[in-house]
Amino acid sequence: MLRLTCPCCGVEADESELTQGGAAHLRREGPGSDEAAFEAYLFLRDNPKGPHLERWRHSYGCGKWFIAARDTVTMQVFGTYPAQGSGPPPDIAARMGGRA
Amino acid sequence: MQRYSVFALVRQAMGWHQGWERAWRSPEPQAAYDAVIVGGGGHGLATAYYLAKNHGMRRVAVLEKGWIGGGNTGRNTTIIRSNYLQDPSAAIYEKARSLYETLSQDLNYNVMFSPRGVMMLAQTQHEVRGYRRTAQANALQGVATEFIGPARVKELCPIIHVSGPRYPVLGALWQPRGGTARHDAVAWSYARGASDLGVDIIQNCAVTGIDVEGGRVTGVQTTRGPIRCGKLGVVVAGHSGVLAGMAGFRLPIESTALQALVSEPIKPCMDVVVMANTVHGYMSQSDKGEMVIGGGADGRNDYTQRGSFSHVEETLRALIETFPMLSRLKMLRWWGGIVDMTGDRSPIISKAPVEGMFLNCGWGTGGFKAIPGSGWAMAELMAKGHSPLASAFGLERFREGRFVDESVAAGVAH
Numbered sequence: 001m002l003r004l005t006c007p008c009c010g011v012e013a014d015e016s017e018l019t020q021g022g023a024a025h026l027r028r029e030g031p032g033s034d035e036a037a038f039e040a041y042l043f044l045r046d047n048p049k050g051p052h053l054e055r056w057r058h059s060y061g062c063g064k065w066f067i068a069a070r071d072t073v074t075m076q077v078f079g080t081y082p083a084q085g086s087g088p089p090p091d092i093a094a095r096m097g098g099r100a
Numbered sequence: 101m102q103r104y105s106v107f108a109l110v111r112q113a114m115g116w117h118q119g120w121e122r123a124w125r126s127p128e129p130q131a132a133y134d135a136v137i138v139g140g141g142g143h144g145l146a147t148a149y150y151l152a153k154n155h156g157m158r159r160v161a162v163l164e165k166g167w168i169g170g171g172n173t174g175r176n177t178t179i180i181r182s183n184y185l186q187d188p189s190a191a192i193y194e195k196a197r198s199l200y201e202t203l204s205q206d207l208n209y210n211v212m213f214s215p216r217g218v219m220m221l222a223q224t225q226h227e228v229r230g231y232r233r234t235a236q237a238n239a240l241q242g243v244a245t246e247f248i249g250p251a252r253v254k255e256l257c258p259i260i261h262v263s264g265p266r267y268p269v270l271g272a273l274w275q276p277r278g279g280t281a282r283h284d285a286v287a288w289s290y291a292r293g294a295s296d297l298g299v300d301i302i303q304n305c306a307v308t309g310i311d312v313e314g315g316r317v318t319g320v321q322t323t324r325g326p327i328r329c330g331k332l333g334v335v336v337a338g339h340s341g342v343l344a345g346m347a348g349f350r351l352p353i354e355s356t357a358l359q360a361l362v363s364e365p366i367k368p369c370m371d372v373v374v375m376a377n378t379v380h381g382y383m384s385q386s387d388k389g390e391m392v393i394g395g396g397a398d399g400r401n402d403y404t405q406r407g408s409f410s411h412v413e414e415t416l417r418a419l420i421e422t423f424p425m426l427s428r429l430k431m432l433r434w435w436g437g438i439v440d441m442t443g444d445r446s447p448i449i450s451k452a453p454v455e456g457m458f459l460n461c462g463w464g465t466g467g468f469k470a471i472p473g474s475g476w477a478m479a480e481l482m483a484k485g486h487s488p489l490a491s492a493f494g495l496e497r498f499r500e501g502r503f504v505d506e507s508v509a510a511g512v513a514h
């Protein structure tokens with residue numbers, strides 16, 4: 001079973017305690033953005049075969065959103081970090097080997 | 101092509117079955133083709149077959165990185181139905197279902213199409229309303245379905261527990277001409293038919309790059325050398341995003357795992373297909389007697405072809421409530437496939453942003469049933485640049501907000 005450590009409360013949670021929330025760090029579009037920008041925001045995804053930055057919610061725990069860096073082929077977890085901020089912290093980025 | 105028949109069987113039996121020829125040729129790749137199809141699943145093979153059969157294209161190759169049918173086509177639970185809500189879906193799924201009716205004869209290969217009937221259980225009031233609406237839509241679309249009550253459900257499938265405490269069976273959407281077919285046979289029959297019309301089926305040949313010059317596709321790089329092509333059809337299901345990346349664009353698709361499992365074989369006890377969408381479980385009995393069971397897709401992005409334990413547990417928990425007799429069964433095999441999910445749960449059959457490149461993907465958890473119709477439409481699109489069956493499934497629908505929304509209709513889509 002996939003297990004992720006919630007960076008907010010520190011609990012190492014089973015997948016069944018978490019809710020998956022899709023790709024992380026999407027740029028949110030608003031009024032004034034054109035159709036192509038909305039399409040990219042709402043629908044187009046990198047969907048990588050390899051390292052992936054993704055949102056998770058600790059639904060049956062503290063309830064907070066956080067971000068996990070995980071490999072979609074090997075299931076290796078490079079680390080988790082709070083949802084604030086625009087990218088992975090340097091140590092996690094290093095473990096990913098610049099592959100995302 | 102050596103035709104299959106009872107006489108051929110007798111003739112071959114007299115020669116100790118040593119005289120059968122290979123079902124399809126296995127040629128070395130040529131330097132160039134008019135059309136190259138990437139992906140030797142059912143959809144890719146059917147596309148190649150109809151390119152040759154309906155549109156006279158003979159210089160066609162199918163490139164498959166593993167073995168044909170080794171992707172989702174050989175991993176699925178083979179439910180065939182066409183009781184969708186939206187008109188464009190009903191058109192293409194019903195085209196496919198009707199082609200399945202005579203596929204064994206058309207391809208001279210027994211695909212074991214078994215129109216045993218599919219019922220989708222309504223276990224909440226919301227589902228009752230939803231399926232009544234679908235039955236009305238199907239009547240207008242010319243798709244034969246009917247909303248039936250719990251007594252008829254019990255009559256058609258005696259092993260169902262209709263009065264369960266949490267999710268009682270309140271009725272079902274019943275499509276009597278839905279059913280199952282043998283998945284491998286569907287891939288193999290199209291491969292054999294296509295090969296006979298001159299299509300080169302090339303296995304163990306992974307596409308590693310797509311050559312684009314001046315916005316136009318000119319060929320592909322493969323593990324067996326470069327191959328030039330006039331037109332390129334990408335039909336790789338869960339790997340569509342990877343191939344799109346090779347051509348420099350992104351797709352409205354995410355790849356996740358969908359799992360299935362089969363039980364030990366038991367005596368015949370269920371001769372219809374039952375889908376319980378509220379609890380995410382569905383089941384049929386194979387000719388060997390195994391109960392073939394599937395559930396919902398995992399949420400997270402996944403390329404492992406395995407899937408999560410928690411989902412299987414949920415599926416079995418739900419099915420045991422509806423089919424109490426299952427609780428004593430041992431499970432034999434358990435596997436996963438990587439499905440290509442779109443936001444509106446409808447496929448993409450479309451020109452790509454790169455000239456000369458075409459996409460057939462996004463079938464997600466429910467594309468086996470569509471193989472004949474999808475190949476038919478994709479071949480027409482590639483040969484003529486337009487296909488009435490495919491026109492609603494273009495890539496531009498996401499930008500334009502013209503979804504073919506089947507997610508609201510069914511909740512699950514096998």
Ligand SMILES: Cc1cc2nc3c(=O)[nH]c(=O)nc-3n(C[C@H](O)[C@H](O)[C@H](O)COP(=O)(O)OP(=O)(O)OC[C@H]3O[C@@H](n4cnc5c(N)ncnc54)[C@H](O)[C@@H]3O)c2cc1C
Nearest residue numbers: 139141142143165171172173176177179307437467468469
């Ligand atoms: C567990 C499970 C149950 C399902 N149940 C049902 C069901 O009951 N009813 C139903 O209608 N549908 C069902 N489906 C969905 C159905 O299986 C798929 O929609 C359908 O088989 C897709 O066919 P395809 O030809 O597009 O893809 P695939 O059969 O996956 O074929 C794609 C092929 O592309 C190849 N490929 C990938 N990358 C490359 C590359 N770079 N170079 C060369 N080749 C490449 C792969 O090896 C693969 O063989 C189920 C799926 C799963 C996983």
Ligand SMILES: [Zn+2]
Nearest residue numbers: 006009058062
């Ligand atoms: Zn937490």
